[in-house]
Every structure is written in C-alpha cells, then in structure tokens.
Amino acid sequence: xxxxxxxxxxxxxxxxxxxxxxxxxxxxxxxxxxxxxxxxxxxxxxxxxxxxxxxxxxxxxxxxxxxxxxxxxxxxxxxxxxxxxxxxxxxxxxxxxxxxxxxxxxxxxxxxxxxxxxxxxxxxxxxxxxxxxxxxxxxxxxxxxxxxxxxxxxxxxxxxxxxxxxxxxxxxxxxxxxxxxxxxxxxxxxxxxxxxxxxxxxxxxxxxxxxxxxxxxxxxxxxxxxxxxxxxxxxxxxxxxxxxxxxxxxxxxxxxxxxxxxxxxxxxxxxxxxxxxxxxxxxxxxxxxxxxxxxxxxxxxxxxxxxxxxxxxxxxxxxxxxxxxxxxxxxxxxxxxxxxxxxxxxxxxxxxxxxxxxxxxxxxxxxxxxxxxxxxxxxxxxxxxxxxxxxxxxxxxxxxxxxxxxxxxxxxxxxxxxxxxxxxxxxxxxxxxxxxxxxxxxxxxxxxxxxxxxxxxxxxxxxxxxxxxxxxxxxxxxxxxxxxxxxxxxxxxxxxxxxx
Numbered sequence: 001x002x003x004x005x006x007x008x009x010x011x012x013x014x015x016x017x018x019x020x021x022x023x024x025x026x027x028x029x030x031x032x033x034x035x036x037x038x039x040x041x042x043x044x045x046x047x048x049x050x051x052x053x054x055x056x057x058x059x060x061x062x063x064x065x066x067x068x069x070x071x072x073x074x075x076x077x078x079x080x081x082x083x084x085x086x087x088x089x090x091x092x093x094x095x096x097x098x099x100x101x102x103x104x105x106x107x108x109x110x111x112x113x114x115x116x117x118x119x120x121x122x123x124x125x126x127x128x129x130x131x132x133x134x135x136x137x138x139x140x141x142x143x144x145x146x147x148x149x150x151x152x153x154x155x156x157x158x159x160x161x162x163x164x165x166x167x168x169x170x171x172x173x174x175x176x177x178x179x180x181x182x183x184x185x186x187x188x189x190x191x192x193x194x195x196x197x198x199x200x201x202x203x204x205x206x207x208x209x210x211x212x213x214x215x216x217x218x219x220x221x222x223x224x225x226x227x228x229x230x231x232x233x234x235x236x237x238x239x240x241x242x243x244x245x246x247x248x249x250x251x252x253x254x255x256x257x258x259x260x261x262x263x264x265x266x267x268x269x270x271x272x273x274x275x276x277x278x279x280x281x282x283x284x285x286x287x288x289x290x291x292x293x294x295x296x297x298x299x300x301x302x303x304x305x306x307x308x309x310x311x312x313x314x315x316x317x318x319x320x321x322x323x324x325x326x327x328x329x330x331x332x333x334x335x336x337x338x339x340x341x342x343x344x345x346x347x348x349x350x351x352x353x354x355x356x357x358x359x360x361x362x363x364x365x366x367x368x369x370x371x372x373x374x375x376x377x378x379x380x381x382x383x384x385x386x387x388x389x390x391x392x393x394x395x396x397x398x399x400x401x402x403x404x405x406x407x408x409x410x411x412x413x414x415x416x417x418x419x420x421x422x423x424x425x426x427x428x429x430x431x432x433x434x435x436x437x438x439x440x441x442x443x444x445x446x447x448x449x450x451x452x453x454x455x456x457x458x459x460x461x462x463x464x465x466x467x468x469x470x471x472x473x474x475x476x477x478x479x480x481x482x483x484x485x486x487x488x489x490x491x492x493x494x495x496x497x498x499x500x
Contacts, residue, residue: 022086024067026050029078032071032229033274036084039067045126047072047091051083058091058231061275068275070231072107091126093239094119095246100190103207103221106235108243111223112207123242125235129297136303138337141368142189142255142312145181145425146174146353148418151377151435152384153340153360156368157189157253158301158310162332164317164324165342169354171316173422174340175257176206178314180213181425182255189253189312191219194240197226197233197263209423233267241298244311248300251307256299260316261292265328282327289331296335338362352421357384370477372432379439380414387411409444416451417443429473430459436479437491446498457494465490 024038034057042048048057048069055078061068071078093108098119103112110117138156155161163171179191193210195203203223210216222240224232237258244254258264265288272285280286292315299313317332322344324333333339338361347354366374390408394400400408417438420426426434437443437458446454462469469483479487 023051024048024084026078026080026082026084027066029075029080030274031270032075032231033271034069034071034078034084035066035275036069037066039084039086042067042086043090045091045124047087047089049085049087050078051085053077053082056087057084058235060271061277070234070271071229072231073229075229090124092122092124093242094121095123095243096121097190099220099243100218101216101220103203103223105228106222106224106232106239108239121246123246125238125242126294127242127245127298129294130300130302130306134303134306135300136308138301138364138368140253140301140310141365141370141373141428142178143181143185143428143431144174144178145427145431146177147420147426147431147434148353148355148357149174149340150428150431151373151380152357153338153355153362154365154369154373155312155314155362156301156365157312158299159338159362159364159368160296160299160313160315160336161362161365162315162317162336162339163342164319164329164333164339165354166319166322166344169342169344169347170352170422171318171342172206172259174353175259175314175316176209177423177425179210179219179255179257180215180423181427182218183213183215184427187253188218189255189310190244190247191215192222192240192244192254192256193219194222194236194256194258196224196236196258196260197267198223198259200225213423230267230270233263234271237261237264237295241295241311241313245298248302248309248311249307251309253310253312255312255314258295258313258315260318261295261332262316262318262328265291284327288328289335292332293335296332337364351415352419358388370428370432370473372473372478373428373435376432376435376439380435383407383410383414383439387414406444410442413443413446413448413451414438416448417455419452427474429470432473432479433459433462433470433487436487440488441491441495446495450498454494454498457497458491461490461494462487 024036026034027037028035042059044059046059055073057069057071059067059069096119098117104110138158140157142155142157143150163174165171182188210219220243222236224236240256244256247254268291269284277285296313299311301310317329319329341356341359342354343356386407390404434455466486469487
C-alpha cells in the first residue's frame with residue numbers, strides 16, 4: 001500500500017469543523033500595560049491571551065485601530081510582536097465560602113500556601129450596583145466595637161462610611177478592630193479586607209493579628225503588593241466587592257474594607273497616562289470619579305424581595321496634612337454616606353482613636369442604632385458639643401464661672417473614657433453600660449487619672465452582680481426601667497470607691 005492510500009485510510013471517518021480565532025499583535029509594552037492592534041471586535045473587560053506565554057490580559061481601552069490592556073501576571077515574556085488572541089470571555093473571579101480564611105490576589109489565586117481554592121462559582125469582576133428598587137433603607141447596625149463610633153458616628157449594614165486622615169493616624173486600626181468585633185455579633189457578616197499596594201510585611205502582621213483574634217475564619221484578605229503589576233492595585237477593590245456580593249446575594253451580610261482607594265486612584269492614573277488618555281485635574285483621567293462611584297454603589301442593603309442581604313463598605317482615603325479638599329478626598333466624600341475623620345492634632349495629644357467628632361458624620365447610621373444606644377448617646381453628644389465649644393473659649397479666658405468649669409471637667413472625663421487602644425474592640429452591651437454611666441452621674445467628681453479604672457470597675461461589677469442587664473441589651477437592645485434603676489445603683493456604688 002502506497003503512502004497516499006495509507007493517509008486516505010487514516011482520514012476515513014474523521015470530521016472537520018473550521019475554527020476561527022481573532023488575533024492581534026502587541027505593538028507596545030510599558031509598565032504592565034500593552035497596546036494591541038488587529039482586535040477589531042474585542043470588547044471592554046474581555047480577557048485576551050498572549051500566545052506561548054501562559055499570560056492573560058484585560059482589555060480596558062478601545063480605540064479605532066488599537067486596544068489597551070493590562071497584563072494579568074508576569075510581563076517579562078510579553079514583548080512587541082507577540083500574538084494576542086481573543087478568548088471572548090468576560091473577566092471573572094472565584095467567589096463563595098471556600099475563600100473565607102484565605103489570602104488571595106485580585107484574581108482569586110491563593111497566596112497563603114494553604115492549597116488550591118476549590119470554588120465552582122465565579123462572578124464577573126465588573127457588576128452593576130443594585131437599582132433603587134432593589135434596595136431598602138439602612139436599619140440594621142454594624143457595630144465596630146469602638147465606643148466613639150458606635151455612639152456618635154454609627155454605621156449601618158449596607159452603608160458606605162469613609163475613614164479619612166493622614167498616614168499613620170490609625171485608619172487601618174479602626175477597620176481591623178471592626179472586623180475583629182464581628183466575631184461575637186449576631187448574624188456575623190463575612191469580612192473582606194482589600195490591601196492596595198501595602199508592603200508584604202504589613203499584610204503578614206495584619207493576617208497574624210486576625211488569626212490571633214480568631215477573625216480569619218470569617219475573613220478574606222485580598223492583596224495587591226507594590227511589586228505586583230499596576231493593574232492588580234486597580235483591580236483589587238473590585239475583586240473585594242465581587243467576593244462580598246456573593247454573600248449579599250445569598251441573603252447574608254458582608255463587610256468590605258478598601259485600604260486604600262487613594263492608591264487605587266494612583267494606579268488608575270498611571271495606567272491612563274500610559275494609555276495616553278487625556279489628563280485632567282492633578283493628572284487624573286476624567287473618569288476617576290466614575291471609578292470610585294461604580295465601586296462604592298455596589299454597597300447596599302437589599303430589599304426583602306431580593307433576600308435582605310447587605311454589603312457594607314468602609315473605604316479608606318489618605319490625606320496630606322489634613323487637607324480634605326484634595327481631588328480624590330472630595331470625590332469619595334461626595335459618594336459615601338458619611339466620614340470618620342482622623343485628626344493629627346488629636347493623635348499628638350494621644351487621643352486614640354484620634355477621631356474629630358466635629359468634622360465626622362454618619363448620614364444614615366443613626367437610623368440603624370439600637371434603641372438603647374440611641375437613648376444613651378443623645379446626652380453624650382450634647383455634653384461633648386458643649387465641652388468642645390467651652391474648651392476653645394477657655395483658652396482665651398482665665399476666669400471661668402463654676403458651671404463652665406464643671407462642664408469642661410465633665411467633658412474632659414468623657415473624652416478620657418472614650419479613649420480606646422488598638423485591637424481592643426468592646427461588645428455593644430459593655431459600650432452601652434459605659435455610656436450610661438458617664439451620662440447619668442456626676443463623673444466630674446471622679447479623678448481624671450481614675451476614669452479608665454472606673455469604667456473597668458463598673459463593667460466588672462455589673463457582670464458579677466447583675467449579668468441580666470448585659471444579656472437584655474444583647475438580646476433585646478433595650479434596658480428595662482427596673483434594670484435602669486438597678487444599673488444606676490451599681491454605678492453609684494462603684495463611684496463611692498473613688499471618693500465621690
């Protein structure tokens with residue numbers, strides 16, 4: 001049998017179907033960003049494959065003759081002339097409970113050496129935020145464990161509360177305390193911490209802190225490091241939002257911390273400049289507002305028809321010298337439902353957390369406060385407001401009347417008792433007891449240096465002698481009239497120990 005006959009016999013019964021691939025060519029590579037020609041029909045946010053490299057890219061820029069994309073991986077082998085092929089797939093990442101307790105990159109790949117993440121569910125990275133009809137008002141509290149916030153700047157589930165301040169003032173500490181505090185909460189939310197451009201050493205310490213506190217079991221840490229491609233820092237917050245949406249859409253609650261969006265804006269500016277997009281204010285592209293608005297609008301309290309789940313967002317923004325009038329701070333302030341402003345001057349005075357009550361606000365959180373918290377916090381706000389006004393006045397006056405002196409001394413002790421160190425979140429029942437104590441007795445009679453001790457003594461006494469008060473607050477969110485009288489008697493009893 002000659003060779004032709006052999007080929008004919010081998011080809012018998014085989015079926016052939018034509019496959020058409022749309023391919024292009026890399027024409028420019030710079031800092032993790034590529035420009036490709038020849039992909040006429042490619043779509044935005046589509047995945048493209050660089051042949052013979054095993055590396056993929058994400059399309060972000062569509063022009064008449066070229067498309068711009070960020071490289072999703074090592075760009076060492078990506079050079080001019082390499083073939084880029086369409087995959088016709090939208091960029092998606094794994095989601096689900098399998099990610100809890102893991103440290104991953106923005107693509108959902110593990111970074112913790114704990115093995116493969118076996119999740120069969122994937123969501124697109126870019127998703128539209130819920131419509132107005134699909135939402136409902138924020139009515140459920142999200143307790144941070146920080147007395148000053150839960151009493152004066154409360155956060156509700158589904159809210160977007162900005163944490164803003166200069167570097168090193170404790171923005172991350174507030175976010176981490178909030179995550180740790182969810183450990184003992186009813187209907188505990190899944191927590192996602194997104195680290196944008198932070199050092200590996202910092203993230204290692206942070207993960208160790210969460211593990212020590214027992215918080216990693218319900219937390220996902222998404223990391224984009226400084227030595228990662230620029231696109232990873234840009235993608236990380238979107239990845240965190242997508243992971244949180246899985247829980248939200250499955251009738252659960254989720255909390256996502258974006259630390260921080262300033263670095264994401266820097267990354268987007270770098271990518272846009274490489275893609276030769278027209279620069280605007282501070283060299284940022286014109287769509288930087290849209291960048292953060294479409295991210296933060298994904299946070300919501302869903303309607304009962306949509307399952308009643310929630311996604312709460314705590315974005316972090318870094319300022320320079322306390323200037324909140326910068327381009328990125330003003331943008332994010334306008335998108336969020338309030339801000340927690342950290343003041344460098346308060347930090348220097350060793351007030352922790354260094355929260356400026358005068359400039360901080362929560363636009364919807366008060367409607368989500370427990371009835372008992374709202375009841376005791378009202379007097380606290382009034383006392384602090386009077387104190388702050390008189391304290392400024394007293395700097396210019398040597399002689400003060402007795403009532404003014406009393407108000408100032410009272411305010412100083414309130415400020416002292418609201419002082420709270422890092423990694424020491426307090427359960428809501430103990431917060432309520434503390435605030436009830438300072439608003440219902442003459443604390444100005446207690447020595448300043450004894451205030452922290454007084455607080456500890458009150459909590460210990462209530463826990464030993466009448467724990468039903470704590471249980472009532474936890475279970476029902478109220479203090480009955482009988483328990484109010486019992487609680488006040490216990491507080492006055494403790495006060496006598498301090499010569500008052």
